[in-house]
Amino acid sequence: MRALVWHGKHDIRCDSVPDPRIEEPRDAIIRVTSCAICGSDLHLYDNFMPGMKNGDIMGHETMGIVEEVGPECRNLKKGDRVVIPFTILCGECDQCKRGNFSVCERSNRNKDIADKIFGHATAGLFGYTHLTGGYPGGQAEYLRVPFADRTHIKVPDSLTDEQVLFLSDIFPTGWQAAVQCDIEPTDTVAIWGCGPVGQMAIRSAILLGARQVIAIDRVPERLSMAKAGGAITINFEEESVVERLNELTHGKGPEKCIDAVGLEAHATATLDSMYDRAKQAVMLETDRPHVLREMMYVCRPAGTLSIPGVYGGLLDKIPFGMAMNKGLTFRMGQTHVNRWTDDLLRRIEQGQIDPSFVITHRIGLEQGPEMYKTFRDKQDSCIKVVIRP
Amino acid sequence: MSGRGTQRRRGRRTDSTLAVAQGLGWFSIGLGLVEVLAPQALARGLGMRGHERLIASYGAREIATGIGILTARDPTPWIWGRVAGDALDLGTLATGLDGRNRQREKVGLALAAVAGVTLLDLLCGRALSARRSGRRLARHRDYSDRRGMPQPPEAMRGAARDFEIPRDFRTPEALRPWTSAA
Ligand SMILES: NC(=O)c1ccc[n+]([C@@H]2O[C@H](COP(=O)([O-])OP(=O)(O)OC[C@H]3O[C@@H](n4cnc5c(N)ncnc54)[C@H](O)[C@@H]3O)[C@@H](O)[C@H]2O)c1
Ligand SMILES: [Zn+2]
Ligand SMILES: [Zn+2]
Secondary structure (H helix, E strand, C coil): CEEEEEEECCEEEEEECCCCCCCCCCCEEEEEEEEEECHHHHHHHCCCCCCCCCCEECCCEEEEEEEEECCCCCCCCCCCEEEECCEECCCCCHHHHCCCHHHCCCCCCCHHHHHHHHCCCCCEEECCCHHHCCECCCCECEEEECCCCCCCEECCCCCCHHHHHHHHCHHHHHHHHHHCCCCCCCCEEEEECCCHHHHHHHHHHHHCCCCEEEEEECCHHHHHHHHHCCCEEEECCCCCHHHHHHHHCCCCCCCEEEECCCCECCCCCCHHHHHHHHHHHCCCCCCECHHHHHHHHHCCCCCEEEECCCCCCCCCCCCHHHHHHHCCEEEECCCCHHHHHHHHHHHHHHCCCCHHHHCCEEECHHHHHHHHHHHHCCHHHCCCEEECC | CHHHHHHHHHHHHCCHHHHHHHHHHHHHHHHHHHHHHCHHHHHHHCCCCCCHHHHHHHHHHHHHHHHHHHHCCCCHHHHHHHHHHHHHHHHHHHHHHCCCCCCHHHHHHHHHHHHHHHHHHHHHHHHHHHHHHHHHHCCCCCCCCCCCCCCCHHHHCCCCCCCCCCHHHCCCHHHHHHHHCC
């Protein structure tokens, strides 16, 4: 089959690779009908996440038709139409029983290495480094789904691929980001980053009833989409984020802050950003936590920071004393996708939201490598790419 | 490792302005290292004894700028940073033209060299800035019709209030009155 394969920094190719096979009794094989490129894939593309190997298949936002099932995958059959969550869950361990699927204790088959790095391993993820199991990803014609009897979301034929594909990741991710804020009707929610995750978080915060949603980015077309979803926008290259946020909250700062940017944050020549660039270049620091610092600074005391943005390793110059004294609450993590998807699927069916609004590019697998670059550089007004293998 | 290096260089070399910028970045680091490691020798050569600390601090500045140029996705602001640094260097060197300095000629030579590099910095900065504003003017699409919800946001606000936040995601009770006080 053909698949998008990682060969190193900025080197993704559309290669021919062996078809996946059933390996474990609970596996299923999916024929992929649609998949997407995620902002998280860019951290691999830019080589900021440790644990990728030459030849790894990319992709963790995937859906398709069941082709084949293992003997113990009893609730799926050939022909079923499913969206595959990016977090692989066993459904039986202590964490899964609590709904904490992204830290499933059994789905990460590289648990021994991951335990050393993380203290305790996180769940297995598709196409996302060997620290999360090294499972081949879904930017391919076929995908092997481990623990498939639990790791799937059945979707009705009445909805199109584009309407349900993002149940795999960015819609529940934006939703969980807003849920982590436990939004009150009086709240101002400030959201850094108007990429696909930020866009979903904006709409989730509106639906969950935030009084005011403020979105921050510098890419004009992304800001225009944020505004369409109900956000007041701030272009961080043109105005001071802290000043504007204070202005919009009577000098008190937003109660809830969401980081939908992560470790590759940009900044306009601020001292901390130069420092991060230099340290990252000489490998003394892995991440650029500019947004985190800004959130900690501007958030109202006793407020909440919700962090769906991905971080990879070591962060420097985090004003933790400030956060402690302000009594801030931090909530973060990879998304517990299946914890939210029944509810979100119902909302899509009811027409409360149609996540396909975010799609700007539709391509075949061969155009994948070039589209990674387009998406990364935000060229051609690209916000979300859907691939039809 | 070497594979990654060539990949990066290949990607960047296709563009001559960026190549010049990168050259200037390495130059910054090289000059900076000399200034940081051998400020005494430089001060002696230029007849500017007593300025060793200043020279070393200029070196640190050069190194930082160099790293900025080489690592930033867009080196434009860093190149302008070099131009500002050039002005400082020229100003400092000019004080060495004092008639009492026996190394006046060497200072003159250094001034000429810095002036040459300054010109290169200026040209490179201008070319990069022009590209940047060109990119900014590049047409970007308007997505103000991409609401994603059936009604305007005002009407959709709170439509999902029926959603019950799970217990483990709730704000601790003690913090509630603070955050909800508008
Ligand atoms: N927690 C999860 O489970 C999960 C799931 C999906 C994605 N993510 C992460 O969420 C983040 C966003 O993903 P995406 O797909 O939207 O990516 P994206 O790269 O398209 O979006 C990031 C946006 O942040 C903006 N940005 C950069 N610096 C900024 C700054 N200083 N202030 C404000 N905005 C800034 C960029 O211009 C860009 O529009 C990534 O880190 C991704 O890895 C996490
Ligand atoms: Zn993702
Ligand atoms: Zn589990």
